Amino acid sequence: MGSICFIAFLCDPVQAARPLSANQPDSVYLFAYATNKNFNRNGLHFAWSKDKTKWFCLGPEHSYLRCDYGRWGAEKRMITPFIIQSPDGWWHCIWSLNEKDGTFAHAASKDLIHWKRQSYPVMAQGKNCLQPEIAYRHETGEYTITWISSSEPAGSTRYSTTTLDFKNYTPAKSCSGSSNKRETFVLTDTPETGTVHKVAWETVENLINEYQLVAYKNQLFNEQAADDPVRFAWLKPLHATLLVDTRQSFPISQHLFGVFFEDISYAADGGLYAELVQNRDFEYDPSDKEGNDKTWNSYKAWSLTGNQMSFHIDTVSPIHPHNPHYAVLDVASSGDGLANEGFDGIVLKAGEKYNASLFARLLNGGKKGKLTVRLTGKNGEVYGTAITRPISSKWEKYTVSFTALQDAVDARLEVVPQFTGKIGLDMISLFPQKTFKGRTNGLRPDIAQTIADLHPRFVRFPGGCVAHGDGLGNIYRWKNTIGPLEARKPQRNLWGYHQTAGLGYFEFFQFCEDIKAEPLPVIAAGVPCQNSGTGGSGQQGGIPMCDMPQYIQDILDLIEYANGDVKTTWGKKRAEAGHPQPFNLKYIGIGNEDLITDIFEERFTMIFNALKEKHPEITVIGTVGPFCEGTDYEEGWEIATKLGVPIVDEHYYQTPGWFIYNQDFYDKYDRNKSKVYLGEYAAHLPGRPNNLETALAEALYLTSVERNGDVVEMTSYAPLLAKEGHTHWNPDLIYFNNREVKPTVGYYVQQLYGQNAGNEYLPGKSSLAGNNNPAVQRRFATSVVRDTLNQVVIVKLVNLLPVSIQTDVKLDGLTNLASTGSRTVLTGEISSKTAKPVSDSIPVGPEFSCSLPAYSFTVIRIKINS
Ligand code: AHR
DSSP states (O other): OOOEEOOOOOOOHHHHHSOOOTTOOSEEEEEEEOOSGGGGTSOBEEEEESSSSSOEESTTTOOSBOOOOSOTTTOOOOEEEEEEEOTTSOEEEEEEOOSSOSBEEEEEESSSSSBOOOBOOBOOTTOOOEEEEEEEETTTTEEEEEEEEOOOTTSOEEEEEEESSSSSBOOOEEEOSOOOOOEEEESSSSEEEEEEEEEEHHHHHHHHHHHHHHHHHHHHHTOOGGGHHHHTTTOOOEEEEEEEEGGGOEEOOTTOBOEEOOOOTTSIIIIIBOOOOTTTTSOOOGGGGTTOOTTOSTTTTEEESSSSEEEEEEOSSOSBTTBOOEEEEEESSBTBOEEEOTTTSEEEOTTOEEEEEEEEEEETTOOOOOEEEEEEOTTSOEEEEEEOOOOOSSOEEEEEEEEOSSOEEEEEEEEEESSOEEEEEEEEEEEESOOGGGOTTOBOHHHHHHHHTTOOSEEEESOSHHHHOSSGGGSOOGGGGSSSGGGSOOEEETTTEEEOOSSOHHHHHHHHHHTTOEEEEEEOOSSOOTTOOSSSSSTTOOOOGGGHHHHHHHHHHHHHHHHSOTTSHHHHHHHHTTOOSOOOOOEEEEOSSOOOOHHHHHHHHHHHHHHHHHOTTSEEEEEOOSSSSSHHHHHHHHHHHHHTOSEEEEEEEEOHHHHHHTTTTTTTSOTTSOEEEEEEEEEOOTTOOOOHHHHHHHHHHHHHHHHTTTTEEEEEESOOEEETTOOSSSOOSEEEOSSOEEEOHHHHHHHHHHHTOOSEEOOEEEEETTOOOHHHHTTEEEEEEEETTTTEEEEEEEEOSSSOEEEEEEEETOOOBOSEEEEEEEEOOTTOSSOOOEEEEEEOSSEEEEEEOSSEEEEEEEEBOO
């Protein structure tokens, strides 16, 4: 037992943060502990004391290290941390993760503030590792780690392992004796247990500075427009100047604005993918929703229209092993139908044509006959009818088409056998003939057009978390998503629904081509999502090394599928799908905001090296974690720099305040290192609206992205699409339902950037007259670019203040400008979710003036006369 000291305590952050004077102590005690609050998810805390009697919490309870293990909401626990400092100065922290896994966690730090990647050495399957401790042997330089396993049938057993480097460990063996070098102190009102270390005062001072800095930043970053009436109560309309020296231009990326499509919130099935039948393949599975929905199975969305027929699911001799379930109808008397309700009903437009198709076969020598396929309403309305040819006893595809007789929002599709006996049915499908660009197996035209109207220069797909999946078995495999629909392999969508793979790699490539955007597929880096909850706790497992060569070959095959000659194995498959011409794939993303572990690094490096060797023409985009700081970000960047990865994918969902106060984020980036793809970002307010405040914060930040368009290659807001009633994440850029597409305010910002991109940045200097308040200055931003192809100068001005700004613009060095420019302004109430841009013309020239309304984004296009 460690010593328990119930000691009077003072946990006063103000006092803890007070700068000490000249007589500060040389050394103090530092207490490292974790509480069991929030199910042990609050990370590592420190308190300090001169005498182990009176303790000062840092923070209080500021988290200096948080656990990355396992799924959000269930894991990420840090239990009984134990810290030692080795003679080389490095601090090593180990902790227990949970009560079930035979693994503990390790992380190391030089300063107790910046921690290196975490590792989770597996010690024994099924035996937990509780209360781990480390001891260091000077003679051998070896660390001995001991722990208790309480999952032994015969009670608890102590185990130990040794390591020199916290990478390689000797096999765990049982050991005798007991140890507890932890101590317990009452810091606030409950006793906390941890390790105590004598440290230089400077160490504690640095820890104090760290949390003070974090607290200060949090205060800034949490500024919201709701407080503007008070914050800017004194502010009067402003005057600004923008001086641009057009002779100082430099080239910027021509792919700066794109989109990121992920199948989240029914973005694909039930969304962009125009299929109107839900669960067409009878492959819905309870595991799609982790068993949490009793109705989610092969029967989902299907029902019978009478009682002269029964219906069950079978798996004997399916159409294809990837599609094992099918429906069996046992028809006693003809006239009843098997009906599909669609995704929240089927929307029909009067006069439009629809194609229905299905696979069928007679079973047990059922009588030969035809099927009626019809579209019906709830009250018996018939909106369209067609009849198939006679059904045979082999699986065959039957197609019919009809014209909808009237508009409907909740129609259903019925398949009605005209005979008695048993029949097998599968892949029952209904598509409008009007798909985007008229493609077979195509996309909903209204949603696709809304995306196209952003003028995206690239499309990243298919995720996000969907790309790397929930556990190894859920990694998105592109080969499962091409070829005949009945042979594609559907799978669980980790957002809690079903992915038919009907919108697969071929369709993604084709969509990119149709909207003139570069395809940017993202492939898992041999590891699943770091928050995986299935198949092991998170990204602690990677694809086994013996399977990596095939995994890498699959990636090389993807390039052949996209770009290879029709005579190649995979190029031929592309041609068979109807596209003999290459898709001109130029980019591949490897990994998605992965946890940077040794397992990740090993696999990423293998894939990267293989791509570099076999396809130097492809630009690989690496990954640097889910945040704009922290271990994954730092170590992801280190790997990228070491390997010379051309571009890395950064992600950050932040408050509007973060975007306001971080406009210099890329100004300091080293131009000799990897370039950046800001692959996922959005401004998040409490309640997660997409409104004018979030949109203007993004617009403001994008001015700085354009300024850094020499190092930032690409950006994409996330997520792109969400279906009302099935939204797993907010905010999104475009909401939709079965009838309507609803672009958000943020959508218009993206569109204004996409439609007003340039290939040259024209540096300028903007200033607000008579005002040097940083809160004011940071809310006004400008960017000027030139589109040399179309000979236009584009001025972007963002005003995130509650007062107007009269702005004088001077474009030095350009005399041949048109005298009238087109102006588009997005403005409104700051909380508006419906603001839309409005365009007009204004007088312009090398010098002109314009008024920026309060809370507005203004884009001015000026033609350069030849
Ligand atoms: O955009 C939604 C999710 O956010 C993505 O799937 C993932 O990459 C990120 O965490």
